[in-house]
Amino acid sequence: MAQPAIPVSRPLPVTIPVREILPWAIFAAVVGLILVYFVGAEQGATHLISGHTVHEFVHDGRHLLGFPCH
Amino acid sequence: MPTMRALLVRGMLVGLAAALLAYVVAWFAGEPQVAAAISIEETRAAATGEAAEPELVSRIVQETAGLLTALLVYGAALGGFFSIAYAFAHGRLGALGARATALVVASAGFVAVYVTPVLKYPPNPPAVGNSDTIGRRTALHFTMILIALLAAAVAAYAGRALSPRLGGWNATLAGIAVYAVLVGVSYAVLPRINEVPGDFPADTLWWFRVSSFGVQFVLWAAIGLLFGGLTERSLRQGARAGARAHPAATA
Numbered sequence: 001m002a003q004p005a006i007p008v009s010r011p012l013p014v015t016i017p018v019r020e021i022l023p024w025a026i027f028a029a030v031v032g033l034i035l036v037y038f039v040g041a042e043q044g045a046t047h048l049i050s051g052h053t054v055h056e057f058v059h060d061g062r063h064l065l066g067f068p069c070h
Numbered sequence: 071m072p073t074m075r076a077l078l079v080r081g082m083l084v085g086l087a088a089a090l091l092a093y094v095v096a097w098f099a100g101e102p103q104v105a106a107a108i109s110i111e112e113t114r115a116a117a118t119g120e121a122a123e124p125e126l127v128s129r130i131v132q133e134t135a136g137l138l139t140a141l142l143v144y145g146a147a148l149g150g151f152f153s154i155a156y157a158f159a160h161g162r163l164g165a166l167g168a169r170a171t172a173l174v175v176a177s178a179g180f181v182a183v184y185v186t187p188v189l190k191y192p193p194n195p196p197a198v199g200n201s202d203t204i205g206r207r208t209a210l211h212f213t214m215i216l217i218a219l220l221a222a223a224v225a226a227y228a229g230r231a232l233s234p235r236l237g238g239w240n241a242t243l244a245g246i247a248v249y250a251v252l253v254g255v256s257y258a259v260l261p262r263i264n265e266v267p268g269d270f271p272a273d274t275l276w277w278f279r280v281s282s283f284g285v286q287f288v289l290w291a292a293i294g295l296l297f298g299g300l301t302e303r304s305l306r307q308g309a310r311a312g313a314r315a316h317p318a319a320t321a
Contacts, residue, residue, distance in 0.1 A: 014071045015161035021154065024074040028150040035147035039140045045208035056127040059196075061140020064100045064282050066184060066193035068207040 040067040072160075072304065077153045080300055081293075085149020088292035089141040092285045096141065099281035101133055106274045107195035114197065145289060152179060152293050156301075162230070164238050168305055169298035176294025178222055184286045186218035187211060188279075190257055195278040199265045207263060214260065221252035 040062060042048060043055035055062075055070075062069045108129075127136060155175050163171050191211050199207065229245025236244060266275060 016071060016074065016157050018158070020074060021157045024078055024157070025154045028078055028154050032147035032150045035143050039144045039147075041208055041212075045205040051126075053126050056132065057136040058140035058143075059127070060096070060101065060104055060132050060137040061144065063104060063193065063195060063278075064096050064137070064285050065140070065144055066188050066211075066282050066286065068191075068194070068199065068204060068211055069196070070199060070201050070204055 039065065044069060072301065072308075074157060076304075077157055077301075078150060081149040081151075081153025081156070081297060082146045083149070084293050084296045084300070085145035085147070085152070085289075086142055087145075087296060088149070088289045089138075089145030091292050092141050092145065092289040093138050095281065095284045095288050096137055097133075099284050100278070101137075103195055103274055103278035103281055104133075105129075106271075107197045107278065110270065110274075111197035141285075141289075145293075148179075148183075148289065149293055149297075152176065152297065155179060156297065164233075168301040169295075172298030172301065173294045176290050176297075178226075180287065180290035182218040182222040183215055184283075184290070186221075186253055187214040188282075190214050190260065191263060192279055193282040194266070195274065198267065198270060198275070203263075203265065210260060210263065214256070217256045218253060221249050221256075224252060225249035 038054065039058050043052055044062070045068070059069065152175065155178075156172055159171050159175050160168070163174060166174065191207070191214055225245040225248040228248045229241045232244050233241035235241075
């Protein structure tokens, strides 16, 4: 049979090669970890910026997202 | 096949949208508990004659712009991580389509990044926790997240390796069993932390923890459902465009 009778209405996903994902994975991990650090840990356990302003600004979010706050 | 750039951008935008939904839960369910805990903190400070700390950021800013910013930043980061995990899973979970794959990845992420760590180290409202141990508690919290992610990766690898022999269903169960054993061992080995004062109201503590769960649940559910729906739509559009360009191949 030259023509399979399968309609194209539900396309099956084609895999993305791992070597194509890896550089993006590293990029997303670096950016994402910096973002999570500022929400979850800056001016708590450790700090890059002195003072408490970052901690106090994200205070409620840090508590409610489940990170130890103070 | 979707491009990685499109998936990452989609993930981060979906994370921002999910954060807006999570804010609704945080505002209505979480903030009353935070306010109750802060009033306990203030009463206690007044009773011990401690001088009030200078207020760097007002309560109203903490509840609105501060909370929303924290959720948006966290949501964008989660959405980015999610899109990478999705890219690995896409087309590699048997015959699952985009929406089901996204839901599986979001469920696994929610369990590994939030549920597993907080069952060992539950979230606490203000007025709970000794500030001298914040370093140790933060380190243990992130260690638990890392262990759960590694356990999930090992479980996924084991499940895929076993699926030709056991079939998809039993291989998935075997993967879940591997995850449960690894997490169970880490629960037993890592130290327990309980810094809840004896007179802290159990009701406030319970509802604070439930609302934290709700915030994270809505965040992950919205990311999984929105990302899956959008990816499914773009795959269909791609397939239709392909069918128009090469009618002989698909007619």
